[in-house]
Amino acid sequence: MFKHVLVPATGADSDKAVFETALLAARPFGAHLEFLHVRVDVTDVVVAMTAGGIGGGGAIQSVIDRLEAENKALEQKAWQAFSSFCAEAGIATGGSAPGTGLCADLVVETGNEAQWLAEYGRFADLVVVGRTRNGEDVALDVLEAALMDTGKPLLIAAAQAQAALPGTVAIAWKDSPEAARAVSAAMPMIEAAERVVIISVEEDEQTKEETSERLQRALRWHNANTSVQHLARNGRPAVEVLLGAAAGVGANLLVMGGYSHSRLREVVFGGFTQRILRGADLPVLMAH
Structure with missing residues (x-):
């Protein structure tokens, strides 16, 4: 805790x-x-x-x-x-x-x-x-x-604080060590949450849906009210799909990994993560 x-x-x-x-x-x-x-x-x-x-x-x-x-x-x-x-x-x-x-x-x-x-x-x-x-x-x-x-x-x-935390926790899930560490770091929030929603946005044909279900089974030992949403992009940016889903479930907190595959300044706080921070009107919990 x-x-x-x-x-x-x-x-x-x-x-x-x-x-x-x-x-x-x-x-x-x-x-x-x-x-x-x-x-x-x-x-x-x-x-x-x-x-x-x-x-x-x-x-x-x-x-x-x-x-x-x-x-x-x-x-x-x-x-x-x-x-x-x-x-x-x-x-x-x-x-x-x-x-x-x-x-x-x-x-x-x-x-x-x-x-x-x-x-x-x-x-x-x-x-x-x-x-x-x-x-x-x-x-x-x-x-x-x-x-x-x-x-x-x-x-x-966020620019305005939520009415409550943790409330509903949304997890931006991808099968990566960074996302797994973020989930572990957020465990105190996950355990205390009213519900947890795992959001998996399709990135390409290699996206593994079964890892979301595996995460769901694991998290249900901590919070029984854990569900999964698999979302197709249908030509939309992944950020737009993710934030729309988080808003749709009334998320009070978004959990995501701090991803890096090249220089930190260009990736972790650029690209996807920066668009999340600028577009989300809810707090974001990250770990790297």
Whole structure:
């Protein structure tokens, strides 16, 4: 089960949906929510500017002053959002002991966000991030770090949090190690779900329908209300078919593997996966 959930607290307005999604994932398990805020390292920026021969002393000082002001403002917003969210949700803060139920704290680090997310994420049971930040896609290195460098499942929140999790869990199934690992990572959600729907979209003539039934038989030991849908593309993109099926069953969560057959940036968060993240209005749980 998920007992330790890591959540970035960036100070952006879009954090609210990420916080709410993390809470939905944590509450059924009485988990600890660890919020992480990362300040920009001003020293690194100054070193980069100096090495690049950019600007004189006055220009560099102006950048330092601006970055420090931005750091302070974002950290204050992160703390305010954290405090307000926990108060409204009735979450205990301030160093609660393990086993005492739902609780939270916020830690602040300075440096590279992706690196700190990976470092803290290795000790969490689940990492929750947003797919956008104030209207723009979250930096690719942050998503990469959360998925590839933690060894832990990644829950990517939608722009608006679901009313409940897990509810109905849809599994985007293909016979691959990545999909199998995603199913294993999502097992706490699968076991607690009202129902589970395995969705298999035909890719080519070699698609093996029997593996979906094999997965169904295995998952019924965890959740008896597990069914399968085999779907033909009929000339439509696989993403469109999958998202249509997930919407049709009223899915609250989509589980899928993080696939890679070539460079990570071109495949895992490009192509099929990127279209899923941009087109799905529900959270997506991934593992690699």
